[in-house]
Amino acid sequence: MASHVVANTWTLTKIRVLLAMRNRTFLFFSLFMPLGFLFFFVMVFSKGDSPWTAFILGSILTMTVMGSFWGLSVQLVTFRETGILRRFRLAPVGAGPMLASSILANYILVVPSAAIEILVTKWVLHMQSWGNLWAMFLLITVGSAAFSAFGLIVASVTNTMQETQVINQIIWTAFLFLSGATVPLARFPHWIQGASLFIPATYLATGLQFAATNLATLGEIATDFAALALGLVVAFEISRQLFRWEPEAKVPGRAKLWVLAALIPFVAFGIYENVAGHRLNRVRQDFQMLDSRDAPAPPSDVH
């Protein structure tokens, strides 16, 4: 039985990877667009080989990983609306392998994109060091899976593609602008910084930025990793419970409350970090350190 589940998951994973590789839109959004942003941000905000290049790499990696959220929710709703899921339902394939394969396939596709971004930043954009590659790898792995699972929850609680796009847009905007992925978190007022600790994307963004700039050790990203891993487990189980094969099987309003359950780990981590944690202090200090490396030298005394 278990071997069947594993075999079906792997069979579905392979075909999903194949289908994604044939999808030009996917290639554009997952590979070419992040690379375009990388070049643009480095040219505009980074001066030569300053540490900012590495910081920007962290942000771009965050966007690449978070893209899983948008892609998977849209894909699952499309599959349901067009009746593709119904066909799979006839076969001896359960909801678990269907969902797990989409997460796994997405991970297999995200890793090469992230690797290309790191290599381009190092070799073409002259990043000074490699950053903490192990920390980056771990965060990309757990982040990709967690954000995929968040996308699957959205797909499970929305009834139409239109609804999915609206909810995705709202969540995506919050993830992008309040997590530090675009505007460095330390630049925000303190109350926004406090609020950002309740957002899953913050753990990914700050973790990847400081892994890329080599300011974090493997141990220092443990909280980021734990928050995302816990979020993944909860989100996967909720999406499995709410999974629907049929387009006409509408989700009842109260089931949407389950989405709030997916946020519980981040509420807990947010409260902890706001009350007893040192994350924000670390973020501010690290940011100051980056900023000071970049600042012009103070004028010498004139005698």
Add this chain to the structure above:
Amino acid sequence: MPEPIIAVEGLFKSYNSNGVTVEAVRGLSFAVQEGEVFGLLGPNGAGKTTTVEILEGMRTPDRGTARVCGLDPEKAGAEFKQKIGAVLQSTSLPDKLRVKEALDLFANFYTSRADTESLLKRFQLEEKRNAFYSHLSGGQKQRLALAMALVNNPQVVFLDEPTAGLDPQVRREIYDIIAELRKDKKTVLITTHYIEEAERLCDRVAIVDYGRIIKTGSPRELKHSSAGTTRIEVRLARPLTNGVLSTLEGVADCRDFDGTYVLHSTLPPRTIVALVKHLEAENNELQSLEMFSPSLEDVFIELTGRRLRD
């Protein structure tokens, strides 16, 4: 009598649509023997698809029992799915999936696997093996759906309106494929609203209307059980009242279906002569006249007072 491979007893299923309860299936019972091609014939909305989807394990009945291959379709899970194959009425595959990939993908889910190369050949899809699903015609998609229903060498095959919306030539191709399944002694449950399909392909047919079976038997038995009349369909230049036509010689029954008068006659030549005389006397004209030997459509009209396509 051996144990039926499909046994349905007192099946009920209703849906709630915008606060209105619609009873799709109302106490359906039937049994299908192994190797039999059994048809559910009825108009759209008769409850055929709901019944088949209950038998495929995709819907839960409100009441009643359904057993396929000795298993409860809803509860038996993967073990049950290993034994059945199906063509759904509405389904799809990813656009960029190739024909051969689709067959191999689905074959991989089963413990018993048919040779996908042979299936390509049998369903005339060899030339399209590398074509994307989105590039296939309606007929090719349906042939692929049929091939996919057989990738696991199923004991029972469910075909839900397998030729709906296809042009006549493709429909005939699909008939040939189903006839082959019949030759292979596969158990097939087919739903249709095409008379020709039921008459040509099924060993036995259940006529379904408003969620109930109103008659079951072989197509021959059903036709013989009807009044044995010939159906005459006429269109006239000016409408008449039904009452007049039903008084013509030999007419057993006459109904008006949107300007087409359908007469059932025990003496067709005399009825036609009487009709022509009557029209001449009334200064009316025949626009068209068609005659049909007794069919399942006539049985349906006799039993329900409606045509299948209504």
